[in-house]
Amino acid sequence: MTSQPELGRSVPPAWDPAPHLQPSHEVAARLQVDPDQGLAADEVPPRRARHGSNALAAAAPRSVASRLIAPFKDFMILVLLAAALLSGLIGEVADTVAILVIVLLNAALSISQEWQADRALAALQRLAAPRAQVRRDGQDQAIDSHELVPGDVVHLEAGNLVPADLRLHAVAQLRIDESALTGESLTVDKHSAPLPAAEHALGDLRNIAFKGTLVTHGRATGLVVATGAATEIGRIAAMLDASGDRTTPLQRRLAAFGQRLSVVVLVICAVVFGVGLLRGEELLLMALTSISLAVAAIPEALPAVATVLLALGARKLVLVKALVRRLPAVESLGSVTTICSDKTGTLTLNRMTVSTHQAANDGAAALLWRAGLLCNDAAPSPQGWRGDPTETAVAERAESAGLDAVAERAAWPRRHEWPFDADRKRMSTLHVAPDGWVACVKGAPESVLPRCTSAWGADGAQPIDIAAWQATVQGLAAQGLRVLALAQREGSIDRLDAMRALDADQAERELVFLGLVGLIDPPRPEARDAVAECHSAGVRVVMITGDHPQTALAIASQLGIVDAVEADEAADAGTTGAARQVISGPELARLDDHALAAMVSDVRVYARMDPAQKIRIVQALQSRGELVAMTGDGVNDAPALKAADIGVAMGQGGTDVAREAAGLVLLDDNFATIVAAVREGRRIFDNIRKFIRYAMTGNSAEIWVLFLAPLVGLPIPLLPIHILWINLVTDGLPGLALAAEPGERGLMRRPPRPPTESVFAHGLWQHALLVGILIAGLCLGVQAWALETGHAHWQTMVFTVLTLAQMAHLMAIRSEGQSIISLGLRSNRPLLGAVALTFALQMAVIYVPVLQPIFRTEALSGAELALCLACAALVTAAVEAEKAWRRRA
Incomplete structure (x- = not known):
C-alpha cells in the first residue's frame, strides 16, 4: 500500500484538463490522494472552499417588478399607451379606459411565460445523485453527493447515478448509459486505462464516468476530478443559462411594424392638424380630429388578438399531442x-433491436440463438427483459426464434465466465450439461473471427472463409448496424475443471463460428x-x-x-x-x-x-x-x-x-407530430396575416376618411367613439373568429417564409392601401350625397357604411387565393357567428333609443340602410376581382 499523502496543509491545484490521458495513479498523485485510503476528513473543507459545492449554481430569480415591466417594453404597447394618454388629456375617458384594458389583458397573457428560464437549471440539479458511496480515512461511508470534492474516492455499482465526473481507477465489467448526455443509444463499456493522446469526442472517453449518467452493469472505483459547475452537466448548465431568450419572427415583425406605423401616424396627424388650422378650423376641433386619427391608425386589438390566436393554436396542438410551453x-x-x-x-x-442475422449455416441458427441467450447477463421479468440494451435485444430475438430462456439456462447452467472488457472486445461463458460443456463467445467481429478455426456447417464444423465473413461484417456495418459475432467451443465433462482454470486468452481459442447478429436502434x-x-x-x-x-x-x-x-x-x-x-x-x-x-x-x-x-x-x-x-x-x-x-x-x-x-x-x-405543429404554425401565421390585412385595411379606410374630409371641404365625418367602436368591436370579435379559419390549399407545399420577411409582404400593404381608399371613397361619397340631399343623419350613414364595409371585407379575405364561393360559408362557423353578432350590435347602436345618445346616432330608413349594404357589397366584389386577377397571374 502506498503511503497516505500529507493532506490538510495545502489544497491541490486545479485538476489536469485531460485526466483521461494519464494513468489513474498519476491522477491520484496530482489530486494528492491515496485511492486505498481516500481523503482525510480535515482535507475536505479546504477543497470545498476552493472548488465549491458539488451542485449546480442556481440562477438568480428575476424580480417580480422586472417580470411585470417586461411586457410594457414592446414598442406597439408603448404606442398604445401614448394614444391612451393623449385621449385622456382631451377628456375622452372612455377611449383611454378601453385602450388600457386591452394593454393590461395582453400583459397578463404574457407574464405567465416569464418563469420558465429559472426552472431549466432546477431540472438539471435534480439529475444529481442524492447519495454517494465514498471512501474517507480508509472507511467506506455514504454522504450527500453535493458534499463531494475533487480527490474523493467514489464507489459505483449497477443502479447508481454517477455523482460527479470521475476518472475511473478500478473497473469490473462497468457499463454506463450515457444517452442522456451524449445521445449514444448503446451503453458504454468503461475501463481504467489511459487513452492515447488524440482528439476524443465526449462519448469516446471510456475511462471517465460523467455526473448524472446511469450505471447499468458492473462495479468501479473512481477519483472525483470535477464537481458542480466544472462537470460536463455543469458546463451544459452554464451554456443553458448563457444562451438567453430569442425573439420570435412575429415579435420582430410587429416591432418593426409598430415603429414604422408610429412615424406615419405622427406625420399624418401633423398634416391634418396643420391643414385644419390653416383653413380656420377651431383648435379644439382639430385636436379632437388628430386624436381620432391617431386612434384610427393604431390597431389596438392587434397585440391581444395575436396572443389569443397563438393561445387557441396551442390548445389545438394539444389535440395532436404537442404541448406549447411558450406561445x-x-x-x-x-x-x-x-x-x-x-x-x-x-x-x-431508443430501443436496440436485432435487425438481421447471418448464421454460419442453416443448421447453425438454433446454436447461434442458444449462444446469444447463454452468453448474456440480461434477466427476464414480468415486464420484459432487464439489463444491457444490446443483451436484452439478443435475448428477445432468441425467444422469438423459439427458445425457452428458462429451460435453456436450466439445461445449460453457467459454471464460469470471462467478463467483457474493452481490450478484448468480447465476453465468454462456460456452461455444463450431462454430456459435456460448451463455452459461448460473443463480441466484436474483429475480435471473435480471428479466433475461429472453423464454422458450423451441415455436418458439424467446416473450414471457415474469414475474408468472406469480414466482407459480410463490413456490409452490415455500412447499413448502420452494430454487429456481434457469436462462436462456441465444446468439450467433454472430464475437461471442465481444466477449462475453468484457463485465462480468457487461452479459453477463447479454436472456436467454431456460429454467425453474426446485426442490431440497430431502428428509425x-x-x-x-x-x-x-x-x-x-x-x-x-x-x-x-x-x-x-x-x-x-x-x-x-x-x-x-x-x-x-x-x-x-x-x-x-x-x-x-x-x-x-x-x-x-x-x-x-x-x-x-x-x-x-x-x-x-x-x-x-x-x-x-x-x-x-x-x-x-x-x-x-x-x-x-x-x-x-x-x-x-x-x-x-x-x-x-x-x-x-x-x-x-x-x-x-x-x-x-x-x-x-x-x-x-x-x-x-413522435417526430411526425412536429409536422402537424409546423402545419399549425403556418396556419396560425396565415390567420394573423389575415387579421392584419383586415385590421389595417379598416384602419386605412378610417385614416383616409378623416384625412380627406377636411381637405375636400367636408365636416369631420366620425367621432372618437365611432372609431373606438369600430376598432374594438368589429376588429376584435371577427378577428378572434379568424383563428378557426382552416389552412390554405398547398399549405405544406410552399417554402417557409424568410425570417426577415415583412408582415406586409405579398401585396398586403398595397391591398390595405387601395381597398382602404375604396372604402373611404364610398364613405365620403355617401357623406357628400347625404349633405347634398339634406339627410340630417349623414354621420350615422358614414358610420354604418364603414362598419358594414369592414364586415364585407372580412368575408372576402378568408383566403388569399380561393373565392368566397369555393370556400363555402360553413367552413368557418365561428366567423359567420361573429359577423352576424357584429351586424346585430351595429343595428342596436343605430336603432335602440337608449344607445343613440351615447353613440350620437339616428335611426336610418330602409332605403338608407340598403344604400349602406350596397356599398359594403361593392367591397366584396372588388376583393374577389383582385383574387381572380392574382389566380390568373
Missing part, C-alpha cells in the same frame, strides 16, 4: 427553415414520411447525434435526410462524399466559426457531437439566415434547445432538462 413558439414553427433533430429517441425508437416507422413532408414544405431536416459517422449516415439515408445514392457511395469509399453530407465532432472542432458557417448549408448529418458543438451548429445556421428548430430529448440537447429559435423536446422519453428548455414538447415522442 410564440407556435408562430415560430410556421417560419422554421431547418430542423436540427437528435437521432436517439427522436428519429429512432421510427412514421419518421421517414415526416421527413419527406418537411422537405416538400421547404424545411430542411438535419440530424445531430453522438453516434459514429457511419451509423449516423446509414440511419439518415434510411430516413431520407441524405441522398441514399450519395450515402452508399460515401460508405463504399469510406468518406463523407463530395457533398460533405456528414461531419464528425473532431472535424468540426478544427473549424472556426467562419468555416463552419460556410459549409453548414450543405451538411445533413453531424456525428459524435458534444453539447457545445450543437450550439455552434445552431448559431452557424442562424448566421446564414436560417430559422432553426432543435428537437431532442437528452441533457445534452438542452442548451441547443434554448439557443434555437424553437426548441422541441420529447415528453415521454425526454429528460426534465430538455422539457424545461424547450418551447414545444411532443407528448407522444
